[in-house]
Amino acid sequence: MQFRISAKTVLLSLLLCGAGLINTFAFAPYQWHALPLFTLTLLAFVLRQSQTAGQAAWFAYCYGLGWFGLGISWVHVSIATFGGMPLIASLGIMALLVAYLSLFPALAAYLAARLAKGQPTYWPLLLAICWTFSENLRSWVLTGFPWLSLGYSQTDGFLGSYAPLIGETGITFILVFAAGSFAAIWRQQQARSTQAQLAVTVVLLALSPVLSLFKGWQTTGAQASVALVQGNIRQELRWAPEQELPTMKKYMQLTRPHLADRLVIWPEAAIPQLEPDAQAYLFNLDLLAAENRAAVITGILDSKRNGDAYNGMIVVGDTGTKGQIYHYETSNRYQKHQLLPIGEFVPFERFLRDVAPFFDLPNSSFARGEWLQPNLQAKGYQLLAALCFEIAFPRQIRANFSDDTNLLLTVSNDAWFGDSHGPWQHLEIARMRALEFGRPLLRATNNGVTAAIGADGQVLGQLPQFEDGVLTLEVPLTQGRTLYSLLGDWPLYLLCLAGAALLFWRQRRQPSDKTTGSGVKTTPDVIPETSASAATASNTAEAPVSKDRIDPHF
Secondary structure, three states: OOOOOOHHHHHHHHHHHHHHHHHHHHOOOOOOOOHHHHHHHHHHHHHHOOOOHHHHHHHHHHHHHHHHHHHOOHHHHHHHHHOOOOHHHHHHHHHHHHHHHOHHHHHHHHHHHHHOOOOHHHHHHHHHHHHHHHHHHHOOHHHOOOOOOHHHHHOOOOOHHHHHHHHHHHHHHHHHHHHHHHHHHHOOOOOHHHHHHHHHHHHHHHHHHHHHHHOOEEEEEEEEEEEEEEOOOOHHHOOOHHHHHHHHHHHHHHHHHHOOOOEEEOOOOOOOOEHHHHHHHHHHHHHHHHHOOOEEEEEEEEEOOOOOEEEEEEEEEOOOOOOOOOOOOOOOEEEOOOOOEOOOEOOOHHHHOOOOHHHHOOOOOOOOOOOOOOOEEEOOEEEEEEEHHHHHOHHHHHHOOOOOOOEEEEEEOHHHHOOOOHHHHHHHHHHHHHHHHOOOEEEEEOOOOOEEEOOOOOEEEEOOOOOOEEEEEEEEEEEEOOHHHHHOOHHHHHHHHHHHHHHHHHHHHOOOOOEOOOOOEOOOOOOOOOHHHHHHHHHHHHOOOOOOOOOOOO
16 A cells, blocks of 8 residues: 655644644743643644544644654753763754653544544543543653643643642643544534533633632741752852862852741752761751751752762751751651653663763762652751652652641752753742642752742742842741642542543444434434435445545544
């Protein structure tokens, strides 16, 4: 059989690639919140016209190429600047990453097209279910890379009030389901099930403004005095031996005027020495903080006697527990669990480290901390810690969240990504976590964006990028549990499984060809055709079919 690509297919592929590209502007720092609904509707409309499941997968793949190609272009900044590779090689690695991530929307489209053979009128629901499934895979396959999931575009958008109830995952489901429903009506399908799905979409969108009444948390009236320190150390100097003492001195000088009775946060690996080598500095910092009734939480790297290295956080000063002081074996610490591929561990390490300097970056071979770890204790507060990339994994946050958690905490070093949109997307992800769990969030970074975020996801204060400074403010504390913090994504996953099972049951139960006495083929979901349309269908059936044409299967 001859394989041919029509001009229409090429044009639609380019159109969808462009739609994926402009998706970038739905996220921080641009925040055109309604954009994903339009681009997804366009994608859904094209998918409905696909002649095969393979063609549907290809169209979604093109959408993904645009979506990730521009959306995560900040990754190339770190590869090109610090990877020590020729430009062509760094572009090749970036292309492989984008090609890999684009497989997930392609998988969703392929599965939806295959499953829609017997239930075409339920295609919007099938697409949303399959999209949820593929995005779940993206969050854990090869340790996961759930960046730029479409629900994050609604952090400040019209669906943001759903976050405390169903989380970012549920918001993504609504966006895809709504897009599929709009695309089905666009094609003027008159099936009752299609109209019902559109009605559900309208109700879901209409309910959004009133859902803030069901957020599940309340302010306590208490406030935490915090100071977030941003050292602004250039990335190429961070691990230079001659810069160790100047860097540690700088953080001490920035912090000292703001110590009095405060919770102080330093960024990821702010102390450029391994913890065993920094004991004298840490003991002095512990005494200084305790004398001022302050606590300092800092990122630091640790190397154990058995050779395991950890990227972690420790607490010095006033922990809130009488008599508790810092020592090297203290359990009041956090060790990063979700390691960043290449940056913190190298898959196929024996082979890749010899290929290029990019695969042999400093501090790129860490051990993994435990999935469940106690909250950090500082000044009587309990802080749920997430290091850098981990803030993009809500399942891990939920697993370590409790009624006693007062604050969410994330520290990072986004100097790797320069003046790109990556650090702003990172901040947006952190804001979604605050919304989902109903707790204030503190975020300290090396060179931005350092910020304090309220339980409603709004930024309470932030420092400018690429400047050193200290952000001091009073952060309102909250209590109570959001529905999402209690149930996570499980209700959505169970709904998807139930929906898929129901549609499968209907497909098995319903004969493929059910004819009325007048000879017109009908299904229980479709309003019977008029005699004129039936005659048209009969004439069409008798017409010869071109050998080059493949009829759509849904």
